[in-house]
Amino acid sequence: LIFVFSSGYYHFKVQRLILHVDFNSFFATVEQQANPRLRGKPIGVTGGDRMERTVVGAASVEAKKFGVKTGMPMWEALKLCPDLILVKGDSDKYLSVTKKFLSIIKDYSPNVEVFSIDEVFLEISARSPAMSIALDIKRRIKEEVGEYITCSIGISYNKVMAKLAGSLYKPDGLVVIEDEEAAQFVLDRVELNEICGIGFRIKKRLNNMGVFNFKDLRKVPLEALLASYKSYGQTLYNMSRGIDHSLITPFFEKEEVKSVGHRHTLFHDTSDLLEIKQVLLKLTELIARKLRAKKLVGKTVSCWYRSSNFLGEGMQITIPITQDGLEIFKAGWKIFNQIWNQDKIRMVGVSISNLRPQNPQNLTFLEENLRQEKIIKSIDKINDKFGEFTLQRGILLGTAKVYRKANPFLADRRFTL
DNA sequence: TCTGGGGTCCTAGGACCC
DNA sequence: TCTGGGGTCCTAGGACCC
Numbered sequence: 001l002i003f004v005f006s007s008g009y010y011h012f013k014v015q016r017l018i019l020h021v022d023f024n025s026f027f028a029t030v031e032q033q034a035n036p037r038l039r040g041k042p043i044g045v046t047g048g049d050r051m052e053r054t055v056v057g058a059a060s061v062e063a064k065k066f067g068v069k070t071g072m073p074m075w076e077a078l079k080l081c082p083d084l085i086l087v088k089g090d091s092d093k094y095l096s097v098t099k100k101f102l103s104i105i106k107d108y109s110p111n112v113e114v115f116s117i118d119e120v121f122l123e124i125s126a127r128s129p130a131m132s133i134a135l136d137i138k139r140r141i142k143e144e145v146g147e148y149i150t151c152s153i154g155i156s157y158n159k160v161m162a163k164l165a166g167s168l169y170k171p172d173g174l175v176v177i178e179d180e181e182a183a184q185f186v187l188d189r190v191e192l193n194e195i196c197g198i199g200f201r202i203k204k205r206l207n208n209m210g211v212f213n214f215k216d217l218r219k220v221p222l223e224a225l226l227a228s229y230k231s232y233g234q235t236l237y238n239m240s241r242g243i244d245h246s247l248i249t250p251f252f253e254k255e256e257v258k259s260v261g262h263r264h265t266l267f268h269d270t271s272d273l274l275e276i277k278q279v280l281l282k283l284t285e286l287i288a289r290k291l292r293a294k295k296l297v298g299k300t301v302s303c304w305y306r307s308s309n310f311l312g313e314g315m316q317i318t319i320p321i322t323q324d325g326l327e328i329f330k331a332g333w334k335i336f337n338q339i340w341n342q343d344k345i346r347m348v349g350v351s352i353s354n355l356r357p358q359n360p361q362n363l364t365f366l367e368e369n370l371r372q373e374k375i376i377k378s379i380d381k382i383n384d385k386f387g388e389f390t391l392q393r394g395i396l397l398g399t400a401k402v403y404r405k406a407n408p409f410l411a412d413r414r415f416t417l
Numbered sequence: 418t419c420t421g422g423g424g425t426c427c428t429a430g431g432a433c434c435c
Numbered sequence: 436t437c438t439g440g441g442g443t444c445c446t447a448g449g450a451c452c453c
Contacts, residue, residue: 026453047421055421070453073420116424116453199451230428232450258425265421300445310420316446347421354445425452432445 002131002174005165007181014179017124018248019134020154020162021105024171026118027058030097031087033146042066043085044077051078053265057089061171094118097145102251104140108133113159114251121159123248130155134174156183158244163196183242187214195239202229202236214240260290260298261351269308269344276345280336281329282389283350288325291352292380297321298352301331307343315339318354324376328352 023029027045032038042063044056051074059068059077066081077084098117105112111123124133134153141151154166156177164186165175177183187195192213193203209228211217217240225233238244262283270276280303291298299321304314315335322328332350383389 047423052418053421057421071421075419119453197451201450232427259423261423263422268418302446314447318445349422351424423453425450427448427450429447430445432443434443435441 001169001172002176003169004176004178005182005186006176006178009179009181014126014157016157017126017128017130018156018159018162019122019124019130019137020115020156020159020166021120021122021134021137022152022154022163022166023101023118024150024152025058025060025064027089027094028060028063028087029149030094030146031090032060033148034093038085038087039148041085042068042081042083043087044068044074045087045089046074047089050267051086052267097149100145101141104137104144108137110250111248112251113248114254121162121248131174131176138172138174158242159246159248160196160239160244161186161242164190164194167194177242180242184214184218187240187242190214192217197235197239206236256355257294257296258355259351259353260287260294260296260355261302261349262286263304263347263349263351265306265347266345269346271342271344276336276348277333279348280332280350281325283348284329284332285325285389287350287352288323288328288376289380289383291323291355292358292376295358296355297323297358298328299354299356301328301335301350301352303332303335303339303348303350305336305340305345305349306347307341308346309343310346312347313339313341314349316353321356323358 028043031043031045032041038060040062041060042065043060044063045058046054047057048054054074056063056068056070056072056074056077058070059072063077063081063084066084068077068081068084074086094117101118102112102114102120105120105122109122109124113121115121124130134155137153138151141149150172152166152170152173152175154162154164154168154175154177156162156165157179161177161183165177166173168175168186177186191203192198192206192211193200198206205228206212206217209220209224211220217236220237222233222237225237227233229236264279264283266275266279300316300318302314302316304312306312315338317331317335319327319331328350336348
């Protein structure tokens with residue numbers, strides 16, 4: 001489906017051309033592409049290998065017909081669609097699809113921003129044949145990534161409007177918003193939160209000031225928006241008029257990660273300190289492995305939890321740079337004990353930020369640390385080869401059966417340090 | 418037995434240094 | 436004789452995205 005919102009003055013006005021390309025039901029269609037038996041069926045991709053206390057990571061078109069949506073609690077999805085087929089997500093599979101996708105996109109412009117695992121912006125010169133480029137991208141995705149994979153493409157004169165355009169028709173849509181007149185026409189027909197940058201909270205706050213759509217928003221003076229939203233007031237002011245000056249951040253400039261974290265929702269709420277400790281150890285070990293794989297060290301550890309009532313606390317502290325799971329754990333555990341109010345815990349999370357490249361000066365080459373580093377390196381090697389937590393800290397043993405289930409191959413190949 | 422998990426960016430205030 | 440100005444780092448907290 002192709003749709004063009006036009007004011008009729010396109011050629012006089014457009015200075016930039018941005019395409020937003022977004023896969024439809026990404027994880028779900030990739031699974032259906034990989035396994036033909038899933039095609040035409042309502043499937044829901046899940047994060048882990050369980051269905052309690054989790055949400056739908058992606059729903060196929062067929063599942064969407066039942067009202068199943070991304071982010072919906074699994075129990076709710078199953079109520080709407082009892083025959084929903086649950087598929088365990090496989091991030092490596094999705095990443096390899098993303099790589100193929102990017103290699104196609106790169107043929108059309110060097111100016112590509114990777115916005116998420118299934119979404120890019122690309123800027124082409126304002127005189128390019130945008131429409132035929134878009135159709136060509138769609139064709140090549142089907143040919144080179146998979147016949148079952150479709151994408152929606154939005155074309156406009158800035159990023160925000162291109163993304164909005166792309167969201168208007170799914171799946172397999174192609175929508176153009178030519179200029180600011182056309183943009184206002186579209187904006188006046190969508191909800192406030194349909195634009196990237198206005199979420200639940202800001203929508204609520206705008207509603208409280210009597211603003212329920214972009215027409216209303218355009219009537220609010222800039223000063224009033226600045227007064228209640230600070231610098232973001234300007235952004236809101238611009239959005240309502242279809243203005244956005246933000247530039248494409250080419251992906252090679254965006255490579256460095258800013259933080260690495262993990263969080264985990266427990267099978268049941270608990271106030272058992274040993275249980276929480278084990279989870280935290282596991283999470284910090286995974287974080288450290290990721291840091292080492294990326295050759296990074298980090299300084300600031302934050303830890304937070306969520307209680308049964310969904311409220312929680314968090315805190316962060318800065319420690320000497322590290323790459324060692326045990327050091328990250330010690331910091332996280334210290335924080336946890338400081339912030340925990342004895343409520344039953346539903347979820348704990350920990351993350352490390354303030355990252356920098358690992359280099360000889362950054363790593364502490366003291367005698368004792370050298371020994372630790374050698375041990376860590378050996379553990380990493382073994383775990384790379386045989387799977388996560390083949391070799392693990394003794395305190396984690398109590399949780400070993402979780403991983404035995406996940407990786408039956410390793411059932412009798414378990415060692416403890 | 419209601420609501421996952423991985424991230425990013427921004428603001429504001431305080432400590433500390435030169 | 437009163438108390439500048441620039442800068443960095445740290446923490447808390449709020450918002451957003453997929």
